[in-house]
Amino acid sequence: MIPGLLTWFVDRRRNLPWRRVADPYATWVSEIMLQQTRVEAVIPYFERWMARFPDVHALARASEEEVLQHWAGLGYYRRARFLHQAAFRLVKESNGELPRTSAELQKMTGVGEYTSAAIASICFDEAIPVVDGNVKRVAARFLLLDLAANDRKLHRAADEWGRGLMAQLVAADNPGQHEEIEQKSARAGALNEALMELGATICTPRSPQCALCPIRFACKAVKKDVDPADYPRSAKRTPWKVLELNLIWHQDGPLCLLQQRTEGWNPGLWEPPTVEQGIGEEICQVKHTITHHRITARVFKLRGPVSAPLTPPDAVPLTGLARKILAMCWKAC
Ligand code: SF4
Structure with missing residues (x-):
């Protein structure tokens, strides 16, 4: 066990809304929202979501359109659809109860290795490691691994490291062995959250604060006096398409x-219709990026009557590009 890590987490963890409730559904929703999205961006979405869909039954009863509307702006909309579909199945098959093991959780639509381990360890104390970008970065520095951030070998090494720590946690489940893990909150989920929290707040990508780090005395990057910011090595990026x-x-x-x-x-x-060629007066250009594409959208104002039905934009879930266009054109027209 890394001395001091759990004590540090218990004392310093951020007060996040999903940590204030002991509810597997809330943990599930937060973990799905947090994929590819920053914590600060997720907080208002999470709060709105939980106010509207407070449990699995409320989510299952909602229409897909309403679910997407509450997701609009978070991106990667498949995540919202999967949450909705999984809620529907949970209500049908288990009266809305989430499974309690990572293996069973992975049978839910949209729940993979990472999310299942997070829910199982945080909510049901399963001794299984969670490996996200933060944990991989901490592992690369702590173990001084000369691997790229997107190298599968780094994922495996971080997973193995986490399994070793979990084994020590379970073995030390004897009073008197490790002071910090005798605390009530110091369990499998806390260990996973501690490593993720460390990566998010102290062992950050560009400016790690080693002087404040609770595991600096055992960290190889510090011992070898290398610049931790050089680890993990830069990942090869997929080129952008224009x-x-x-x-x-x-x-x-x-x-x-x-x-x-x-x-x-x-x-x-929903978004304004796309046409092959610009027609009428060009009123603005909007830049947008989505999954390795850099988009330049030229927007043309259509004059005269339109036979297609018109829609109130706040009644439908909009794409990110549509919201940008709306913000510019709503003023311009
Ligand atoms: S001592 Fe520095 S490099 Fe090592 S884990 Fe802590 S913050 Fe990261």
């Missing part, structure tokens, strides 16, 4: 012309 789109804008009072996407990214979400 995409140019033409969209049309038409507004009539509080309504505007929107279309529901049926394919490509963000199916089910």
